[in-house]
Amino acid sequence: MARPREFDEDAALSAAMRCFWSRGYEATSVRDLARHMGITGASLYNAFGDKRALFRRALDHYVAGTLGDRIARFEPSLPPRAAIGAFFDEVVRLSVNDPDRKGCLLINSALEVAPHDSEFAQVISGVLGQLEGFFQRCVAAGQRDGSITDAQPAGDLARLLLATLMSLRVMARTRPEPAMLEGLVRPALALLDSPRLSPAVA
Amino acid sequence: MARPREFDEDAALSAAMRCFWSRGYEATSVRDLARHMGITGASLYNAFGDKRALFRRALDHYVAGTLGDRIARFEPSLPPRAAIGAFFDEVVRLSVNDPDRKGCLLINSALEVAPHDSEFAQVISGVLGQLEGFFQRCVAAGQRDGSITDAQPAGDLARLLLATLMSLRVMARTRPEPAMLEGLVRPALALLDSPRLSPAVA
């Protein structure tokens, strides 16, 4: 064997992720990447293949470290209705406090990369499915414990939440003001609390 | 005065719009544009300024000819609830029959251009406001004639519809299958038909 790598591969990957996240795939140059990763172009190609392969790694890193982490923090530790609320609260809070308007790397890639790259389309579609699954599990559990209405099937409510999340990510890149983003989220969450079918209200 | 222009400016603008629509702003080169517009680079710069100014014209052209036209076709001629349904039906149908997965130029630009160009952010935000206004007018009218529930305020339902539209446009670039897109739209439209608050159901 031979000389070991000088740089921290995980730190370099995180730096690459941040580049792709704030500038997008095409607009991020290999020179940008190398500079922010603290390595040279040759090392980048040695360690990660080419730009597209590095992007794939960076996207996986993002999904595991941001989306996956958020679900893992909220789903096991909060009641289902609260987990959904906390999920959206965090996304709104991060969006409002993001002067670069980076949005979400997954959704950004769904629009920039997926349409003309079937491998990424498949990966992204799978992650969107995981998100829908998270919402569906929360809604179903909330319907069982009575904290979420059963006026709509859990699958339908989950898709409404997924749609809300995607629209939130779109809006956050154009108009990331609290009133705007909360105006998108609040009516969606209100649906979860709609009265049950059984007793009359008025 | 002097020699008149040889090419049809409106046809050229439509061709430019199609380029930006299918490839995005950055990925569309001035040479691409000139070729599809049927003119030379010099004529393009003479007639439209630079690439950014041409994109601005192309985006306005898209908004007027696609979004504006769709609203103008449905809002005056259909009952409010039907206008909303026809709007989404058309977007789903066009998305499914779009092998290039172009999506919507406005939403694509909201993610690609708006975050780092405040002028475009303002323009796009304004158009999103017009869309929300269309939904709000339809919902309010539908609530008046009883075809749409008043279990939620018209503004909230309008924002839910706007969110649904944005998510539809995101999903259409990644997974433009009828089942997927209709699965996003159907639960949102179902909300409009929710029972009114007054009589008990079960």
Next chain:
DNA sequence: TGTATTTTAGAACGTACGATCTAGAATATC
């Protein structure tokens, strides 16, 4: 310690980008 192997840095490859310039062709006004 010697050698094979993989790292590093940075120059260099060919290509494409947005934009401009140089001519020459064409036309509305005088």
Next chain:
DNA sequence: GATATTCTAGATCGTACGTTCTAAAATACA
């Protein structure tokens, strides 16, 4: 018909792109 103006085509500008190459530095195993 002369002239001033705006059009056209295509070469050309400087810059940046993704990628590869060259050579020197460094280390695990014999």
